[in-house]
Amino acid sequence: MTEAAPRIGFFERYLTAWVALCIVVGTGLGHFFPATFARLGAMEVAQVNLPVAALVWMMIIPMLLKVDFGAMKTVGRHWRGIGVTLFINWAVKPFSMALLGWFFLRHVFADSLPAGQIDSYMAGLILLAAAPCTAMVFVWSNLCRGDANFTLGQVALNDAIMVVAFAPLVALLLGLSAITVPWNTLMISVGLYIIVPVAIAVVMRRWLMRRGGEQGLEHMLRKLGPYSLGALLLTLVLLFGFQGKQILAQPMVIAILAVPILIQVYFNSGLAYLLNRRLGVAHSVAGPSALIGASNFFELAVATAVGLFGIHSGAALATVVGVLIEVPVMLSVVAIVNRSRAWYCTGASHVSEVN
Numbered sequence: 581m582t583e584a585a586p587r588i589g590f591f592e593r594y595l596t597a598w599v600a601l602c603i604v605v606g607t608g609l610g611h612f613f614p615a616t617f618a619r620l621g622a623m624e625v626a627q628v629n630l631p632v633a634a635l636v637w638m639m640i641i642p643m644l645l646k647v648d649f650g651a652m653k654t655v656g657r658h659w660r661g662i663g664v665t666l667f668i669n670w671a672v673k674p675f676s677m678a679l680l681g682w683f684f685l686r687h688v689f690a691d692s693l694p695a696g697q698i699d700s701y702m703a704g705l706i707l708l709a710a711a712p713c714t715a716m717v718f719v720w721s722n723l724c725r726g727d728a729n730f731t732l733g734q735v736a737l738n739d740a741i742m743v744v745a746f747a748p749l750v751a752l753l754l755g756l757s758a759i760t761v762p763w764n765t766l767m768i769s770v771g772l773y774i775i776v777p778v779a780i781a782v783v784m785r786r787w788l789m790r791r792g793g794e795q796g797l798e799h800m801l802r803k804l805g806p807y808s809l810g811a812l813l814l815t816l817v818l819l820f821g822f823q824g825k826q827i828l829a830q831p832m833v834i835a836i837l838a839v840p841i842l843i844q845v846y847f848n849s850g851l852a853y854l855l856n857r858r859l860g861v862a863h864s865v866a867g868p869s870a871l872i873g874a875s876n877f878f879e880l881a882v883a884t885a886v887g888l889f890g891i892h893s894g895a896a897l898a899t900v901v902g903v904l905i906e907v908p909v910m911l912s913v914v915a916i917v918n919r920s921r922a923w924y925c926t927g928a929s930h931v932s933e934v935n
Contacts, residue, residue, distance in 0.1 A: 596911070596915075599816060599907070602817045603908065605820075606817035606820030606821040607823075607824045607827050607828070609817065610822060610823060610825060611825055617818075617821045620821075620822070626762065626765040626883065627765045627879055627882055628765060628768050628769055629818075629822075635811040635812075635815045636716070636811075637777055638810075638811035639715075639716075639719050639808050639811045639812055639815070640715055640773070641780055642722075642807075644732070644778055644781035645797065645800070645801060646722070646728040647785075658730050658861070660856070660860070660861045661730060661734075661856055661861045661866060661868075661869045662733075662737065664852055664856050664859065664861070664869050665872050665873050667855075668855075669712045669873055672851065673710075673844065673873065674709045674710045676709075676848065677705050677706055677708070677709035677841075678702075678706055678753050680705075680840035680844055681702045681705040684836070685698050685836070685837075686702075689836045692832060697894035700889055700893050700895045701895065701897070701898045702898075704885050704893075704896065704897065704898025705837070705840060705902075706750065707750060707895065707899055708876050708881040709844060709876065710749050712873075712876070713872065713875035713876055713878075713906075714739060714769055714770065715774075716910070717731060717868065717872045719812060720868070720911075720913070720914050721871060724868070724914050724917045724918055725864060726865070726867045726871075727862070727864040727865050730865050731868045731872070732778070739774065742766070742880075746761060765880055766880055769880065812907070815907065816907050820904060823900055834904075837898050838905055841902055841909075842909060845874045845875075845910070846874075846909075848873050849873060849913045849916075853866055853867075853924070856869050863921055863924050866924065867917045867918075871910065871914065871917070878902050881899040882903065885898070
């Protein structure tokens with residue numbers, strides 16, 4: 581049976597326009613009020629910006645309230661979707677980014693970039709692609725009506741793999757004998773974006789279920805919805821505000837770096853989506869699988885780039901471009917996933933999977 585589409589609110593209906601407005605406003609504010617955004621940007625611990633972290637909490641805690649933690653043990657039934665996501669994240673995405681970076685930075689746009697920075701730009705792109713996203717995927721999953729239990733289970737599994745695989749994978753692709761992983765950034769990010777929000781969501785969900793049952797939970801989710809979306813848009817203003825002067829100072833370099841990032845996002849999300857469809861995976865799993873497969877853990881990428889190459893390096897700039905692109909481009913992938921739901925379900929119906 582086809583799931584009825586939920587009523588789309590005013591903000592959701594015109595989300596593309598709001599995103600575009602926030603990008604313009606954020607860039608403009610960052611250019612005209614650099615000192616204010618510099619102070620906000622300096623409020624960080626181990627490259628994790630605290631104002632952005634607070635906004636991420638506002639976004640993801642309502643999504644985590646939807647997780648039935650008692651049913652997490654059954655997430656293994658979605659082994660096809662899990663397998664596809666792991667394949668994309670660890671066997672495809674880092675290598676496809678290395679190939680795209682080599683093609684565009686060393687060949688297509690080589691004459692338009694400072695020759696001394698091309699290796700550094702390449703390193704930044706690889707760092708960006710080598711770590712799957714931790715926090716924002718809960719937002720993308722919610723927007724495409726993804727399975728919340730699958731999303732949490734997949735993110736937790738990726739985080740566990742990242743602890744052992746990130747350093748050797750990056751060292752291999754960058755040709756380094758070893759790299760220094762910013763463990764403080766990794767651990768603080770996992771704590772801030774996974775452990776603490778999950779703990780809050782568990783307590784809140786149990787309290788809401790005791791007081792009002794499913795109806796009380798749904799009522800709270802409807803009340804929190806506008807705040808969650810507002811936090812998403814304000815995050816955009818902050819991210820573009822932090823880099824407002826840099827965007828306007830070197831737009832050509834940023835546009836060139838955006839090309840391989842954009843292509844790899846669409847390529848990896850599309851490949852994950854098609855593989856899930858081929859395997860008959862439910863759309864509620866395939867959507868988050870595609871989005872997790874394409875998004876990046878930009879806090880870890882930025883921290884590693886700064887640690888290895890310095891804050892003013894091309895690598896740091898490349899990871900920052902990934903930060904700027906993350907929200908608008910992933911929203912476009914969400915839109916594609918939502919609009920193709922009927923097409924997807926028609927092709928995936930030949931394989932039986934528990935929903």
